Amino acid sequence: MRNLRLALVGFGTVGQGFTKLLSRKEHYLAEEYDLGVEVTAIVDTVLGTVVDHDGIDLDWALEKVEKDGEISDDKDPDTVGLIREEDFDVLAEITFTDIETGEPATSFIKGAIRSGKHVISTNKGPPALAMTELEELAEENGVIYRYEGTVLSGTPCINLGSEAMGGTEVTAIRGILNGTCNYILEEMEKGTAYEEALSTAQELGYAEADPTADVEGFDAGTKIVILANKLMGADLKISDLDRSGISGLTGDEVRDPDESGLKTKLIASAREDDGEINVEVGVEELPVDDPLAGVNGVLNAATFATDTLGDVTIIGPGAGSEATAQSLLTDLLAINDRL
Amino acid sequence: MRNLRLALVGFGTVGQGFTKLLSRKEHYLAEEYDLGVEVTAIVDTVLGTVVDHDGIDLDWALEKVEKDGEISDDKDPDTVGLIREEDFDVLAEITFTDIETGEPATSFIKGAIRSGKHVISTNKGPPALAMTELEELAEENGVIYRYEGTVLSGTPCINLGSEAMGGTEVTAIRGILNGTCNYILEEMEKGTAYEEALSTAQELGYAEADPTADVEGFDAGTKIVILANKLMGADLKISDLDRSGISGLTGDEVRDPDESGLKTKLIASAREDDGEINVEVGVEELPVDDPLAGVNGVLNAATFATDTLGDVTIIGPGAGSEATAQSLLTDLLAINDRL
Structure with a gap:
């Protein structure tokens, strides 16, 4: 049985979801994949840092954070140093997304790659801002960098386009890449006003307190840039995006599909015009x-x-912590398959 | 650049489609995958056999079969001997499906595996009848046997369930796995009688002269058995199938969806009941x-x-020769990715 040693950087909702998944699937991974997974470091600037070369007891960590609101009082870890110097095989980079700078995630990922470690990540910042650089760096260092969970969480999208249908040339992409907007638009189709639909989405946990990234199309836009660059060979930045969201919509603009025969959706798209790839986010019927x-609802599609x-x-x-955690497991198994 | 040497056994519609695809994508494969593909043998008991250790000119073979209706007058090849003794890396097994015996395809595949060659195949017989045996044999011999094209042609289905979302446990599958039935049912929803819809499907090339395998649910049934065994860990035979087709349907049984609000589909399904996996094919609304x-139409889904x-x-x-040929290319690239 192969044993892979993991360091988890970021122990928020997705990090904890991934930890639960690894704990629950321990026997399944051993039986079906002949694989053991050991987490030797959990690093979080809010919840604390634990390093254990014999492998951290995952259930202990989950119970500890549930009970005490932290796993240790070490809240000021030297994350870059730890990534570089600790002995592990795969970095699971699960910190917050900063779409302006991509940091500190990009530095964490580079540090891991340069010290010969594979990387799995759900962070949209690094691939949206530095995909080519990171992939070339990984290739030079003989390691693998995967980021399935950045688009459609664990629903196959990047793996689907690049591997499960490898050898096809993708000429255009259209997707519903943001569940929050999809939920709100569906409520508006039923006659609910935008503000009320948003507020329900916030109560249900579908929308953040500050919904800007979702409702203004930034989240869907970042994802379509990642897909266009990865699957269509584009070299686009988020600033290349032609973007509009749903916040300005009035009830009159979102018609009842039973009457119009049309469904209102926020569509993210990438297509080639005159040899140039254009990416766009906007409402379509x-x-x-x-x-x-x-x-419908919070489902996504491409x-x-x-x-x-x-x-x-x-x-x-x-979206969802278990579905996003699943993307990390899938990427880990893909790395395992190629070792 | 890596060079992979292929032997094509079966030069019918899909074999020729795959040859066209390899010829058309030669530069794309070199650029994107740093891969060269050389076909050193084409073996067909109807269209003839050609072996060339320097690589067959693919455009020559396609033109020759178009012009002369054959590629050589050697119609009695020792296929098993050739598979065993010729020097190549990957067997593309693209012969006809015999769902009763799985032969001669299963023998071809075993011969290739035993002589250290990888196998890509679109033939439903071998995985439906001998999946476990063939996969174990491949593992023992350190080679890879892939058969994405047996279900949903090149649309990712086996790769999707087993790799692109690797680590998920599939608890049930429902699919529209036969385009011929889907087309006929849609025509019947419009008020067309079964016989007329079938005859149109035959004219359009969607249905065979003998439509039994499609309309009686054998084709969809074979596919759901493959999926249940591969993705749900079942060990089912085609005889375990609870199967009914569409040939006995009258117009009255297929209602207008505009009135009923229901769509009539031939659904192939696999689900667990009391720890046992059951596979079924039948019409559902x-x-x-x-x-x-x-x-709709000849699209498939799962x-x-x-x-x-x-x-x-x-x-x-x-279905379709290019879409099925694509599955062979995807499987070839997956092997290349793991070498």
Whole structure:
């Protein structure tokens, strides 16, 4: 049985979700993949840092954070030093996304790669801002950097386009990449006003207290930039995005689909015009027979137009701590498969 | 640049489609994957056999079969001997499916594996009848056997469930796995009689002259057995299938969805009841908000119920020579990725 040693940097909702998943699936991974996973470091500037070369007891860490609100009182770790010097195989980088700078996540990822460690990450900042640099650095250092969870959480999207249908050329992408907007638009189709739908979404935990990143299309925009760069060979920045959100919509603009025959969706898209790839986020009315029209609630979806398969559409969850944690497990198994 | 040497056994529609794809994508594969592909043998008992250790000119072979209806007059090749003794890396097994015996494909695949060659195949017979045996044999011999194209052609389905969302446990599968039935049912929803819809499907090339395998549910049934065994750890045979097709349906049984609010679909499903996995093919009426309800024409789809992602649905082409050829290319690249 192979044993992989992990360092978790970031122990928030997704980090804890991943820890739960590793604990619950211990026997499954041993039986189906002949794989043991040991977490030798958990690093979090809010919840504390624990390093144990014999492997941290995951259930202990989960209970400790639940009971005490922290795992240790070491809140000022030298994260970069620890990533560089500790002996482990894979960095799980699960810190917060800073879409302006990509930091400190990008430095953590570079530090891991340069010291010969593989990286799995759910952080949109680094691939949105520095995908090519990070992938080239990984290749030079003979390690793997994967980030499936940055788009559609654990629903296969990056893996789908680049591997599960490897060899197809993706010519365009259209997706519902933000569940919060999808939920709010569906409520508005039923006649609910924007403010009321947003407030319900916040109560249900679908929307943040500050909903700007979701409702102004920044989140969906970051994801379509990642997809266009990864799957269409583009070299776009977030500033290249033609973006509009849903916050300015009035009830009149979102029609009842039973009357109009059309569903209102926030669509993120990438397509080639005159040899140039353009990315866009904006509200569209879709005919009901569009595969994206039936994607309701907090579900997400993406349609890939390809040279050999025509349109391929995937529909699944786009958020949630367990679904996002699943992306880390999938990426870990993909690395294991290539060792 | 790595160079992979291929032997193609079977030069029918899919074999020729794969040859066209390899020829068309030669530069793309070199640039994107740093991969060269050389076909050193094409073996077909109807169209003839050519072996060239320097690599067959693919465009020559395609033109020759178009012009002369054959590539050589050697119609009686010792296929098993050739597979064992010729020097190549990957067998592309693309012969006809015999769902009763799995032969001669299973023998070809075993011969390749035993002589240290990887195998990519679109043939449903071998995985439906001998998946475990073939996968164990491949593992013992340190080679890879892949068969993405046996279900949903090049639309990711086996790769999706086992790799692109690796680590999820699939608890149930529901799919529209036969485009011929899907097309006929949609025509019947419009009021067309079964016989007329079938005859149109035959004219359009969607249905065979003998449509039994499609319309009686054998094709969809074979595919759901493959999926249940591969993705749910079942050990089922085709004889375990609870199967009914569409040939006995009258117009009255297929209602107008505009009136009933329901879509009539041939659904192949696998689910666990009391610790046992049951596979079934039969007609169902789906509410319009079921992700499978909107899958029209010759499109196929599968919904996987999972432990960590809830339901994940993929929609794409389920047949066609280019889409099926794409599955071979994807499998070839997956092997290349693991060498």
